[in-house]
Amino acid sequence: MTETFGLISGLIVALSAIPYGIRVYQRKIRPNMVGWSIWAFIGLALLLTYESSGAKANVWPAVFGFLSPSAIAILAIWRGERERPKWYEIMCAFFGLFSIGLWYFLRADKELAQYALYTAIVADIWAFIPTIIWVLRHPEHDRPLMWGMFGFGYGISIFAITDHTIANYSLPVYMFFSAMLVATILAKHRIRRGIPVREWI
Helix, strand or coil: CHHHHHHHHHHHHHHHHHHHHHHHHCCCCCCCHHHHHHHHHHHHHHHHHHHHCCCCHHHHHHHHHHHHHHHHHHHHHHCCCCCCCCHHHHHHHHHHHHHHHHHHHHCCCHHHHHHHHHHHHHHHHHHHHHHHHHHHHCHHHCCHHHHHHHHHHHHHHHHHCCCCCHHHHHHHHHHHHHHHHHHHHHHHHHHHHCCCHHHHC
C-alpha cells in the first residue's frame, strides 16, 4: 500500500503541472520565471536530500517536484518571461546550492543527510514568501487548480512513509500546507468575485 500511495501522489503532483503549463502557454498565467527556475533548482536539492534521508516509496512527489517546476520554468522562458533575480531569490539559490553541497558530503550517512534536507526546505521557504505576496496582491494572475493538486499529491505521500522520522515528514507536510495556502487564497478570490469554475483551471 505504501508503494501505491507513493505512485498515486507522484502522479497527482506530475499531473498538476499539465493544466498550469497549458495556461502559461496561453499566457493566462504569468509565472515568475526567476522564482520557478529557482524552484527547479531547489527541487533537485530536495529530491537528492530527501532520498538520502531515507525516503522510499514517498520519494515520487519529490521527483516530480523537481521535474514539474523545471518544465514550467523552461516554458516561461520560451514564452518570453524575463526579469532580473531579486536579492531574496539569490539567497534562495544560495541555500539550494548549499544544500546540494551538504548532500554530497553527507549522503552516505542517513542521520546527517537530513540536515541537507532541512537546508533545502529553508531555501524553498525563501522562494515561497514572494509567491504568497504575489498571489495576495494579484490573485487574478494565477489559478488554484494546480496548487490544490500539488498540495493534495504531497498530502497523499504522507501515507507512503515507512520510516517515521521528522526528516521524512517535514517535506510532504510543508509542501501540503504551503500549496494549499496558495490554492485557498486563489479560490477565495474567485468565490468572492463569482468567477466561473472554468477560470479556476
